[in-house]
Amino acid sequence: MEKYLSQLNEAQLEPTLQIEGPMIVIAGAGSGKTRVLTYRIAYMMSKGIDPFNILSLTFTNKAAREMKERIATIVGASEAKNLWMGTFHSVFARILRSEADKLGYPSNFTIYDTQDSDRLIASIIKEMNLDKDIYKYKQVRSRISSYKNSLITVRAYFQNPELIEADTMARRPRMGDIYKEYVERCFKAGAMDFDDLLLKTNELLTRFPEVLAKYQNRFKYILVDEYQDTNHSQYLIVRALSDKFQNICVVGDDAQSIYAFRGANINNILNFQKDYDDVKVFRLEQNYRSTKNIVNAANSIIDKNQTKLDKIVWTANDEGEKIKVNRSLTDGDEGRYVASTIFETKMQNQLMHSDFAVLYRTNAQSRAIEDALRKRDIPYRIYGGLSFYQRKEIKDVLSYLRLIINPADEEALKRIINFPPRGIGQTTVDKLIVSANGYNKTIFEVMKNIEKTDVKVNRGTQTKLQDFVTLIESYQVLNQTADVFELAEHVTRTSGLIKEFNKDGTPEGVTRMENIEELLNGMKDFVEGQKEIADTTGSLAEFLEDVALATDLDADKGDSNHVALMTIHLAKGLEFPYVYIVGLEEDLFPSAMSMNTRSELEEERRLFYVALTRAEKQAYLTYALSRYRWGKLIDSEPSRFIEEIDEQYLDIVTPTEERRFNPMLSADIFGDVEPNKIRYKPAKQPTLKKGATKKEPTKFQATTPKNLKPVAKTNGNTNLFDSKLVVGNVVKHIRFGTGEVLKIEGKGADIKAEIDFQHGGVKKLLLRFAKLEVVG
């Protein structure tokens, strides 16, 4: 038997070796589901299955990348690179690109991110003269998104009296009109939003049987991770593609289904056995991730849910420490507790910052934690805020690039037509939009033929519009010969963007410049490196697609040593040695918005199960007795979830400050009550606050810019690190893993190192761009 297969236990081996036919692996957290998928693909390839015929769908692109790297170490990088692997969105965006003409789209269609969709919807609401307090663009967007994910097209909407009535009851009778206008505007702009990537794929596979047949024959083997969180649209795609060969392997855990609010349908996993004939069902029971205390505590929680498949999860790992439960007086104290225990644990056990994660229910909770970590100089990174590619200055640059390959892109055009300022006012832009809508042309087309249209602008403005068109057209010419990096560098210089950001000399301006530099670095890296690992051509369209679908989790190079802060939703599938779950308070977690029904509460409980099962060695549960929410200090009670854990797995600690300052606990000072004997107040029954007008707390600006500082500069300066690297050093590269430096050559900005990498063999890399980390 192949050597790598000995790294699986017997139960894992069975589904790994089962290649043909429909099958499902249902198993609890940390039992090796993702590992089985990975090894199964390697095994299939070793049996001679062509990687071109294997499609593997993961929850994040990062997960796909890691799987691919692992497979590459087993079967070799050149084979692994031909695998189709990624999220639903990224895989089907690629397929749509090659089939776009069938749907009337240009092949280099733009992908609108949420921000673009929001802006377009807001502008439609304004153009239709609707009340923006009733038609809140975010709510409208999520409504449209749910139609699309349920495959309700505009036509289907207008044929469905129930939907129309529901929207009318919600005081939004024009919802259908907005939906219609939004869809038409996206189409005209040659743009698809995230939901379109799935919706249009379904349309493609349904309307064009020959296209369906083509991809059925290509993807003879399909694998899906985290199947419990697929939505209806994704479900139908998988169903259609696997229909011919029925070689479909899905893995998942019903207890970790946490995306119902975004349309995920837990029934997809529960009904899988009905969807295909002769489904083989496999179960894994041994958890390899966590200590006994954590596994048992997690089991005791999920036991409380009524809707679930019965599963056993056990571990042969050590008993481990009990789960620490900490009460604080305020959210500020909670943050300090987290920071100080991270500091101590790290010191005592010689750990890395990256061994720690802090998980919370809502993004807004990160502030208090951040403050405390900053005070202690503990480096951290927030995931899931504004991604790097959504920052203003980055989107400005990207909008130029988007317009170059797709001049129909309305949102890109509106963003940069007067940025940097070139004297084209909002009134002019509004006239262009009205005219474009009237002629059913794109704004760019109207600008190009302005004399032939009904747009009335003065001579000066007409020249300015013409100049803008000429500028973009000159970039289009350059795009035919230059690579992404060269083009972007030219654009930032000649469009006046760099000058604009450099102008004020404020710290914000400096940060913006650094970010642009980092963007250019990333492009260089893309141009130089991408071809080696993935089957892409490195074109501008591909780069833009990558960044449109990138989340900041994907951007994580895995090479930085910081505490990870993220919502539990984002942490799915990940693992960390030390995990803090903070804000365990009634109305916060479980969320006040999710206590109306049993099924909502059960989803919250699954979320808690996901959180706890991320921990390998030690979990901390914390809550505060009062917390700032919606700008007010409010009292809070411990979450019922703490009480639901079997007490034997808990170690209830209360920090000394609280014992000192809290009169309620003054008995403690005299030793009358042992800290771990303090009882909780019984958790309140679920309370639905009728008519409560709670506002979502303001969202946070993500990631400190510090964390994104470029390692290398593009201006030709060698970075600090160059001079340090010597032959024999062991270094780490984001794609190729660790490697030994064999040779160093060149001077200054052109220093290159020849490195023998663990994955990918000997490579010569330009140090300026290679972003290496010396590890030995």
Ligand SMILES: Nc1ncnc2c1ncn2[C@@H]1O[C@H](COP(=O)(O)OP(=O)(O)OP(=O)(O)O)[C@@H](O)[C@H]1O
């Ligand atoms: N047979 C095994 N021997 C050693 N380690 C294993 C084995 N199986 C899995 N692991 C390790 O256990 C951890 C959990 O595995 P994996 O992430 O595949 O579980 P999972 O079932 O996908 O978890 P989740 O439900 O959280 O997605 C990983 O670190 C993995 O490398």
Ligand SMILES: [Mg+2]
């Ligand atoms: Mg997994």
